[in-house]
Amino acid sequence: MPIRETTVKVHRDLPPTRMWTIGGSFPGPTLQTDIAKGMIVEWENRLPSRHIFSIDHALHGAEKSLPEVRAVVHLHGGRTPAASDGYPEDWVVPGKSPSNSQTCYYPSLQHAATLFYHDHTMGINRLNTYAGMIGFCILRDPREDSLALPTGEYNIPLLICDRMLRTDGQLDYPVSEKPGEVWVPEVFGDAILANGKLLPYLDVEPTLYRFRVMNGANGRFFRFSLSNKAGFHQIGSDQGLLSAPVPVKRIVMAPAERADILIDFSSMAGQSVQLISDSFTIMQFRIAQSPSPATSKPAPAIPATLHKVERIAESTAVRTRRLTLDEVMDPVQRSMGMLLNNTPWHAPITEKPVLNSIEIWELVNLTDDSHPIHLHLVRFQILDRRPFDTFEYQSKGILHFFGLAQPPAPEESGWKDTVRADPAMVTRIIIPFQGYPGRYVWHCHILEHEDNEMMRPFEVLPLGS
Numbered sequence: 201m202p203i204r205e206t207t208v209k210v211h212r213d214l215p216p217t218r219m220w221t222i223g224g225s226f227p228g229p230t231l232q233t234d235i236a237k238g239m240i241v242e243w244e245n246r247l248p249s250r251h252i253f254s255i256d257h258a259l260h261g262a263e264k265s266l267p268e269v270r271a272v273v274h275l276h277g278g279r280t281p282a283a284s285d286g287y288p289e290d291w292v293v294p295g296k297s298p299s300n301s302q303t304c305y306y307p308s309l310q311h312a313a314t315l316f317y318h319d320h321t322m323g324i325n326r327l328n329t330y331a332g333m334i335g336f337c338i339l340r341d342p343r344e345d346s347l348a349l350p351t352g353e354y355n356i357p358l359l360i361c362d363r364m365l366r367t368d369g370q371l372d373y374p375v376s377e378k379p380g381e382v383w384v385p386e387v388f389g390d391a392i393l394a395n396g397k398l399l400p401y402l403d404v405e406p407t408l409y410r411f412r413v414m415n416g417a418n419g420r421f422f423r424f425s426l427s428n429k430a431g432f433h434q435i436g437s438d439q440g441l442l443s444a445p446v447p448v449k450r451i452v453m454a455p456a457e458r459a460d461i462l463i464d465f466s467s468m469a470g471q472s473v474q475l476i477s478d479s480f481t482i483m484q485f486r487i488a489q490s491p492s493p494a495t496s497k498p499a500p501a502i503p504a505t506l507h508k509v510e511r512i513a514e515s516t517a518v519r520t521r522r523l524t525l526d527e528v529m530d531p532v533q534r535s536m537g538m539l540l541n542n543t544p545w546h547a548p549i550t551e552k553p554v555l556n557s558i559e560i561w562e563l564v565n566l567t568d569d570s571h572p573i574h575l576h577l578v579r580f581q582i583l584d585r586r587p588f589d590t591f592e593y594q595s596k597g598i599l600h601f602f603g604l605a606q607p608p609a610p611e612e613s614g615w616k617d618t619v620r621a622d623p624a625m626v627t628r629i630i631i632p633f634q635g636y637p638g639r640y641v642w643h644c645h646i647l648e649h650e651d652n653e654m655m656r657p658f659e660v661l662p663l664g665s
């Protein structure tokens with residue numbers, strides 16, 4: 201998979217957009233494999249030697265002494281041995297083969313799910329990913345065929361992200377007004393792209409479709425719904441199918457979250473309907489008058505149950521870790537970045553779960569924002585979220601709750617790898633550390649936060665530790 205610069209036609213009326221892609225397209229080519237089959241990918245850095253955006257050399261891991269253009273690819277949601285996981289410091293630079301590439305082994309010994317690959321380079325991951333280095337990877341399980349969910353052209357991955365586009369069609373990435381320190385805490389573009397296109401349409405038949413939706417934005421949260429207010433079903437989340445379809449009218453998605461949804465267009469023949477998020481129109485579905493003759497049968501039924509998700513009992517956890525999410529302010533109350541547990545990236549590793557043990561992590565959010573927290577290697581379940589007094593916690597270190605713990609909604613009750621930790625809430629997740637021993641990372645998936653210290657390593661200790 202060559203990582204290279206290319207041009208992408210984002211809209212008919214815009215000049216081509218210069219992007220940095222994995223595999224030559226944006227999003228990159230969708231990788232597909234059956235679970236347990238495994239996959240070997242060589243990611244090769246063929247980028248130019250100057251970066252497309254301004255680098256903030258004050259950020260840890262992006263110092264002036266380092267090469268400007270670096271890349272390392274991570275498979276998000278993959279149960280991957282540490283050496284192939286794309287550790288943020290394991291970047292490679294463009295140059296002669298093979299020193300410009302990394303060969304990664306993905307055993308895929310996990311459940312079927314919609315994964316994605318993206319850049320993870322220390323200190324510049326927000327810029328590389330924004331430039332286009334992201335794509336889908338779908339793990340299939342033949343045992344799910346019996347559910348008769350829509351397949352082939354009725355099963356569509358949909359990567360939604362926002363960008364700032366200049367009138368000449370080129371990507372814009374904002375910089376701060378601080379000289380020499382260009383980092384900004386958040387980026388929100390007003391061009392919303394669906395599979396790399398601005399305001400596209402999709403011709404569909406009046407039948408059932410499966411969309412694997414993923415929020416590929418750096419920082420924007422989406423609240424997706426249909427313009428005609430029709431309901432649809434969510435059948436999966438980050439790490440695969442839910443136990444049963446959940447009827448929904450709107451889905452909220454933070455960066456890096458995935459939602460598998462079923463939309464039944466059979467009652468909308470001849471109409472056009474838009475996918476929207478707040479005041480944004482994202483794309484249009486043009487529904488044909490009748491199904492194609494080849495498939496002219498009624499829309500397949502939505503299965504009543506999908507995949508049994510056993511809830512993990514809290515009592516099986518061997519350890520509970522309380523971890524804060526913190527914002528650091530300068531004297532005039534400008535954000536200087538976020539931290540996990542008030543600890544910078546380069547401090548010694550403090551989270552060392554033992555392979556196959558189960559832990560509860562309590563994410564105590566002391567900031568004013570919701571942060572999508574992601575752990576590499578593992579999948580987990582959300583236990584609950586509970587409001588608390590942030591002032592009392594910051595001044596006295598006491599956790600004083602304001603209300604009852606709220607269990608996750610049905611669509612959040614499956615397996616996850618990214619969880620929204622909402623402000624002034626304690627979000628508890630329960631995590632079986634299955635897979636492989638070694639050094640991994642956990643971080644906020646708002647990429648501006650991740651690049652500026654809202655990321656920490658953790659180490660899975662071998663069995664018997």
Ligand code: C2O
Nearest residue numbers: 274276456574576
């Ligand atoms: Cu989506 Cu650390 O990654």
Ligand code: CU
Nearest residue numbers: 275276277576
């Ligand atoms: Cu990941």
Ligand code: CU
Nearest residue numbers: 571644646649
């Ligand atoms: Cu964050």
